[in-house]
Amino acid sequence: MSENLSEADESVLEEIRETTGVSYDPDTRTVEFTDVKNDTEQYISLVEYLIEQDYIEKDDLPVSAKRAQTRYLINSSASHENRDMVRPSEVGESAFLETNHDTASKKRYASKFIEDFVLGR
DSSP, X not given: OOTTSOHHHHHHHHHHHHXXXXXXXXXXXXXXXXXXXXXXXXXXXXXXXXXXXXXXXXXXXXXXOSSOTTSEEXXXXXXXXXXXXXXXXEEETTEEEEOOSOHHHHHXXXXXXHHHHTTTO
């Protein structure tokens, strides 16, 4: 792993990889989806894990895309600010993940979730 990570962060990233198959590289700040045929399954699995482990809590919702503040990535309802999500997946109690993204976007958002809610906590 990276020299810049604490042992706690390294341990959590390893647990995320083992549990969800999502591998995060702190040096390039990117994720790779492995172990399944469908990247959406791993994207969902990562967010479910982060919610189950209380890295993402109800008070954190909604989580927006950087450039589209009214298009939510994760929300407490299956909607954006003024319209329904296209392909929502329930990822926890009263938590919905928008999965209508291409693979590159899912990887970018997965990295964002790890950086914003896991590392350094």
